[in-house]
Amino acid sequence: MRVRIPKRTLAEAIGILERIIPNRSSNPVITQLFLQGHSSGLTLRGTNGEVDLELTVTAETEGADAFLVPAHLFGQIVRGLPGELVELSADNQELEVESGSFRTRLATATPEGYPELTFDAPMEARLAAPELARALAHVRYAASTEEYRAIFRGVQLEFHPGALRAVASDGFRLARYDLATRTEFVKKLVVPARSADEIIRVLKDTEGEVAVGVTEGKLVLASEAFRMSVALMEGEFPDYERVIPQQFVGEAVLSAEALRESIKRVKVLADKNNHRIDLFFQGDALEVVAEGDYGRGSERLSVQREGEPQLVLAYNAEYLGDALSPVEGQVRIRLSGPTSPTVIEAVEDPGYLAVVVPLRV
Amino acid sequence: MRVRIPKRTLAEAIGILERIIPNRSSNPVITQLFLQGHSSGLTLRGTNGEVDLELTVTAETEGADAFLVPAHLFGQIVRGLPGELVELSADNQELEVESGSFRTRLATATPEGYPELTFDAPMEARLAAPELARALAHVRYAASTEEYRAIFRGVQLEFHPGALRAVASDGFRLARYDLATRTEFVKKLVVPARSADEIIRVLKDTEGEVAVGVTEGKLVLASEAFRMSVALMEGEFPDYERVIPQQFVGEAVLSAEALRESIKRVKVLADKNNHRIDLFFQGDALEVVAEGDYGRGSERLSVQREGEPQLVLAYNAEYLGDALSPVEGQVRIRLSGPTSPTVIEAVEDPGYLAVVVPLRV
Incomplete structure (x- = not known):
């Protein structure tokens, strides 16, 4: 596989994924970045076990190999590259990174052991990405950090016909944000507050709409540039309206x-x-x-x-x-x-x- | 005592002192900032037991009381003040801080228990403040952080007729900086590397010359705006020229x-x-x-x-x-x-x- 891509494009994508991909893990394979070429660019994936994220960036690409590289090391290398353009060439065991007068050969791993990230869900609603980010960002602070009443460690999203409500509470305070939508989807679901932070970060940089679906305990968000899957918490908030x-x-x-x-x-x-x-x-x-x-x-x-x-x-x-x-x-x-x-x-x-x-x- | 002083002047002075004054100490009195009015301004003092620093700022002042306030709390308050001008008024037990619509009364302590900071030393040399800062800043990185051969945790200053040399080494590497001077002072002394950092910070913002003196195991630096006394390390560097x-x-x-x-x-x-x-x-x-x-x-x-x-x-x-x-x-x-x-x-x-x-x- 050979890829030619602006350094900035690659560095930004890796930067977003690096916030999710752990530096260390009892399951070391998830510290890796999944890379795959496709006809019009490069697909990058990362997961922390709770949040799966796939980004697609445009690049000149030949070949469609998939392989793994250490995510944070690769991020560090890419950010430091001297040129504006990066050339990647991968064979079975190595990824060569060239930019300006700098050249690196990194050992890669095959993607066999990598967890299967699924982003397949029937899409139920379409929302303006910045508005969904705004709803989550307005309430996230009120989520609990205590073990007690674990459900309050999440942000509840309530899909009503024509409206989406985001709510967070720790039992002592509450924050609520109502957003008008053009969807008929009806569902209540609770996103862990930390995963809500990741959704906010990804959506903030997204223009246009994001499709929303729910499947097997997961919230799936998808736009042209990314697909994201977030493990949901079980249960729903006790009646907060009465407070x-x-x-x-x-x-x-x-x-x-x-x-x-x-x-x-x-x-x-x-x-x-x-x-x-x-x-x-x-x-x-x-x-x-x-x-x-x-x-x-x-x-x-x-x-x-x-x-x-x-x-x-x-x-x-x-x-x-x-x-x-x-x-x-x-x-x-x-x-x-x-x-x-x-x-x-x-x-x-x-x-x-x-x-x-x-x-x- | 009453003082009228621009917030910025006061905040900058406290900021410099806060880097030295510890947040906590087994000797709580040194977490305090010493304040004293004088005819044309305000004197502020702080110490960490190794470095003593006194700053003098211009202000409209009535009275010459001396008292102590918790340094970091006072710093936090001053930085947050809404107005551009600060009015301080102190009686025996309280300091009132007024700025814009904000008003605070802080409990003060009498300066009796405060360590006596002496900056008296026969002044032996005068150096351009930025040049002394430059000499220290060029070599400081090479100082050791190991317990072994403790003298290498310091920066050696060698006063020769017409020259000042700063040297640091950890035994594996060495950095040396030679500065031409107009002094006849002859002395070798070793400043702890951490204290050298404080000297660099204070001198960087100092224009003009600084007078240098040595007394009772201390290096004393003085300019119009500050007086500083730094405890010296005992001993001198082994012969480094041969490496x-x-x-x-x-x-x-x-x-x-x-x-x-x-x-x-x-x-x-x-x-x-x-x-x-x-x-x-x-x-x-x-x-x-x-x-x-x-x-x-x-x-x-x-x-x-x-x-x-x-x-x-x-x-x-x-x-x-x-x-x-x-x-x-x-x-x-x-x-x-x-x-x-x-x-x-x-x-x-x-x-x-x-x-x-x-x-x-």
Whole structure:
């Protein structure tokens, strides 16, 4: 097999796969990169056992051999190549990499022992790739990292006719993102949060649509440039709708960025155990306050307010900051009282909603 | 005490001190930043027990109180401040920090328990700060990290009439930098390599001259903006001159950058145990080759050559790369044979000389 390919194209593809392919594994074959020539380019595959990914790049190719090379070593070599063009030539045992005045011969392995990656699934829906990435990226932070209630270590995707909802929660907070779609597919499935990160990374660089299918405990995503298969978690989320309050005693609207920055500054002084930060709402002012072993920090912000003239709430500063993190422009904070959940909304993006439970003080 | 100071000025000073002040210590008082007002500004001090540093910044100041604040916490607060100007006001127990709409009160401690940092020494020499930084930065990589022969964990500074020499070695390689000076001071002293890093960082941002003095096992450096005191190591380097070969069988001149990049690419394939890389000199060509468990990498470079028509040498790629690292422009590689030391010189900077011992193959 002989391939001529721009260094940049090859390096980018390997870079995406290297994030998935482990450096070490009890099953060493999955530390390898699978390479195969085809009529109009090169196919690259990698897996971590949970996420399988195949990328197809355009290249001048002769021959259709398949073989394995150590993924991270190959990535390191390709990134360092001196020329703009790379020539690969593979025989049964070696891959020769040439670029500029640099030449390398790498031992290859036959693909026999490589796990079979299947991307076959009946495709049920087509979604705009950046929108699916956006839905996952808005909620992913709220997933749990605890062993307890393992289902919360995932992001739930709910396909409804005309809509896709992404939800994540750790039992103390919740993030939800609703996306309008043109699909009739109905299904709830839970993607491990780490795999959701990989989906986000791959989709972010994808233009156009991605086809979505489900088969044998796997979510399959496919576009012209890639195919991806993600092992799903078993089960589904307990009813989370009931934790979202419907009645509010007040609300405040302000710049999400200003509040995020203020929380970041003030939380430096917070108690390191509970990260407590207090929000004092009074008239058109919001005072953000934290107090801990080293002293007290406060900052006053202007807000647009409705509802009760005065309200004091305490939050875990990390949780509140996370809930604000995906919000661009103005944020609407809807308060249902100092001991019941607070709803965070993005004024300019009705798809996003987050719930944060105040600290009991 | 009241101080008005640009946030940037204060943040930069704290940033320099934070690199020295430990985050944790069995002696908690040294995790504190010492602050004192004076007629035209603010004095800030920090120490890690080995390096003492005092910075003086210009500020509008009333009062000359001295107090301590937790250094890294204060640094975090100052960097995050929303305004361009910071107002500090300290009473006996608290420091208030105000900037924009943000306000913080930090508990302070009295400076009683703080170690006395002395920067008093008879000043023996004056050097251009960037040149002293350059001398240290050129040799520092060659210092040892082993417990064995502890003196090699330092950088030796040799003051001769009209010259300063900096030397570092780990017994397998050596780096030397000679600087012309206008001083008559004569002294050899050894600075711990880590402290040399701190000197380099502080001097890099210093314009003009720095005064140098030695007292009670300490090197003292002083300029208008800072005073620094560094604990010296006891002893002096064994005679290193004899390892520098005086006779050569050949030499090669080429771009240091091209050789560094080539070594970086090729060494990816090198044996992970000895990092062996081979240099084949033949005619006007240099072939850089490495071979290990995964394959073989090679690159051909053009060189200007003198001496024996053909030479093959093996090196530890890391050591050879390090020796080239400070060289800008062309490098001269002077070979005394495959089993005796190689000399690396910077064609455009006669101050620099490095010695690397080839691997026995």
